[in-house]
Amino acid sequence: MKKILYLLIGAGILLACSDTNKTALESKALSQCLAAKDYRYEMLLTKADIAKYVNINEASFKKEISSTKGKYGSCTYSWESGCPKWKR
Known part of the structure; x- marks a missing residue:
């Protein structure tokens, strides 16, 4: 045992x-x-990479890169889609 x-x-x-x-x-x-990539997150996933798979509304496209440099930084892409907005 x-x-x-x-x-x-x-x-x-x-x-x-x-x-x-x-x-x-x-x-x-x-x-x-x-x-x-010198912690440039926008180089890891570019707008062109995203555009290969989804349609991007150019008029509402926004890219936000955090002021934090190094491993805690970030890059966020956003845009309006053709989907209806949810009401709460």
Whole structure:
């Protein structure tokens, strides 16, 4: 019985460590990608990239780039769509 318990605990630790390692590798790859673009989020997903998949209303198009530089920055695109607005 103890052998089974030790085996389960060992397997749990092994699985937990492998997931952490994978997440760390993904995080490092993302950081390297962002650093290569000098944390300019608007270069990662451009207006042209979005226009390949949806129609953008040019008259109402807005791009907001946060003043925060580095890994906590952001870039937001918005525009009016042809969908009716929801009433609450």
